Amino acid sequence: MDGVVTRKAQKDDCASVMDLIQEFAKYDPDGPKICQKTLEEDGFGKDPAFHCFVALQESKVIGYAISYLSYSTWEGRSIVLEDLYVQPSYQGIGIGSALLKEVTQYGLDLGCSRVNFYSLKSNYTALAFYKAKGAINLTEAEGWDLFEMNKKVMGQFIRE
């Protein structure tokens, strides 16, 4: 990780982070529907919806982590890791760990009891990374499945 630093993201980083979000999502034809402006408004205005950390080499953003605060009626404040991405040519040298440590420390500072995240069960690289950090697969261990009502379903349900 020589020459690589991690820090809290600033509004000025949003263009670079948006590029990496697109890069991270390249495997999916649907792609992210948000843009740089959304990211700036949602993360760096009043009541930010997420917190972002970036990894830089010589001022170039080469990785990011996005998290938000969540809540458990069992353990109180907790934190969710929404995205963790390091550009392929910089992977394997500890930058992902450094970004995850930023998120974890941030969560501990705010009194969070746990870090949660989702991963595709087919993403073996990610699964090995998280397992090495001590994360447990709660879907396998306890049977927790993830559900979603999308915006169309939300609208239909409200009008029922």
Place this chain on the structure above:
Amino acid sequence: MDGVVTRKAQKDDCASVMDLIQEFAKYDPDGPKICQKTLEEDGFGKDPAFHCFVALQESKVIGYAISYLSYSTWEGRSIVLEDLYVQPSYQGIGIGSALLKEVTQYGLDLGCSRVNFYSLKSNYTALAFYKAKGAINLTEAEGWDLFEMNKKVMGQFIRE
């Protein structure tokens, strides 16, 4: 649902909501580790960590829904339903739907693109309820698993 109303919870409801959280969790010997005071501080102070809606019959709290705002780098602001509970003797008459509508409308008002939640795959009653509302199981449909680093793991990881 004759005589039952739903509304946003107030700080004064926390004792009743805490009783219902305990009741909801009775199947698990570990039980919730938070208390009424935590609930009051986390939900009704500065920067609330969650939003709660309650169902009442003749001023008695008989159900609750707890949600928090989340974020997706694909679709922006979204909302998570953390808990939805109606006392057994009041189930089956639409109170759960009314509480879920409160959460859904709240999410729509804030520009959320989706409602997410976890459910135990063994909780067939809950699964039938959510399926009837149009929710999709993303673990089954796309392979998303839920992971967790607990507080002990967080501390160990930071010190690595």
